[in-house]
Amino acid sequence: MTERKIIHIDMDAFYASVEQRDHPELRGKPIAVGHAEERGVVAAASYEARRYGVRSAMSSQKAKRLCPSLIFIPGRMEVYKEVSRQIHEIFHEYTDVIEPISLDEAFLDVTDNKPGIPLAVDIAREIKRKIRSELNLVASAGVSYNKFLAKIASDYRKPDGLCTIHPDQALDFIARLPIESFWGVGPVTAKRMHLLGIHNGAQLRARSLEMLTREFGKVGAVYYDFARGIDLRPVEAVRVRKSIGCEHTLEKDINRTSSVIIELYHVAVELVERLKRKDFRGNTLTLKIKFHDFRQITRSITQGQELTELSVILPLAKQLLREVDYEEHPIRLIGLSVSNPRDAEADRHGVWEQLSFEFSDWE
Secondary structure, X not given: OOOOOEEEEXXXXXXXXXXXXXXXXXXXXXXXXXXXXXXXXXXXXXXXXXXXXXXXXXXXXXXXXXXXXXXXXXXXXXXXXXXXXXXXXXXXOOOOOEEEEEOOEEEEEOOOOOOOOOOHHHHHHHHHHHHHHHHOOOEEEEEEOOHHHHHHHHHHOOOOOEEEOOOOOHHHHHHHOEHHHOOOOOHHXXXXXXXXXXXXXXXXXXXXXXXXHHHHOOHHHHHHHHOOOOOOOOOOOOOOXXXXXXXXXXXXXXXXXXXXXXXXXXXXXHHHHHHHHHOOOEEXXXXXXXXXXXXXXXXXXXXXXXXXXXXXXXXXXHHHHOOOOOOOOOEEEEEEEEEEEOOHHHHHHOEEOOOOOOOOOOO
């Protein structure tokens, strides 16, 4: 069996780098893409801003405290989409087996590549060079025999990194890897891992499959495989997204029931409009709540009928809301999404759309 050759390309500080490219006066300065007002959120930060601790999804107020000289730039999503399209044109010079993860990152399977280049690292090097010369942007690349390790490799030497993890090096590399660097391990999971005495790949590998599935459910089996350098997922040229939704970041934290219901209504109306515009049909409704302290939860309910009408969605949303204790924990953001489409055509339409320019972490 031919060993796969996988490349993960990750654009460095993509939105911020595009702004610095297009506005020379911003180069070398700490900038944040987003809004500076009280309820604003950082969508992306330049490396100059990251040196102060500014990160995406951080509140704008906290970002300004960390970096008083921070310059906020309104986002230009259409520009970023166009630049992403140009990057993908470069990818297609080498392979059509491309799985986009977001506008600024993607997996490429170059096992059988168009130019017939034997080494994947040489392809990665060429792609990085073309992105720099043709688009005046910088990318990091990771190369390995599966998606997990290629993703880890691309993060390893950022910015402007190029890292290859060979099969004979993989287990030693994973053993030294902090648990926070494992794909799918966010802050909440990392904290649970630490409580179990798991701080790196070697300690994760020492845990049994039974123990990991007991503690983490089905994903425990994924962690078990990752610790052993196993990831059999293919690079999927068409990445299916199976939900559509929207969310509102509120101007002020709220905890009065009447105010929460009004905001929930507005989100539900927006959701119904998006469902109709995309001709999307699903039967699972998910409510997302982010509290004043940025802690967030989701609640879902599945019905036997398709969820397309406000008269059906709003009562279900209210039912889910009753499971949320917000009297002592004021709400900062409310989101709703419909998922679980019943047919393949709906699968191709699914997409998450945000009403505000910010990233969302659903862990």
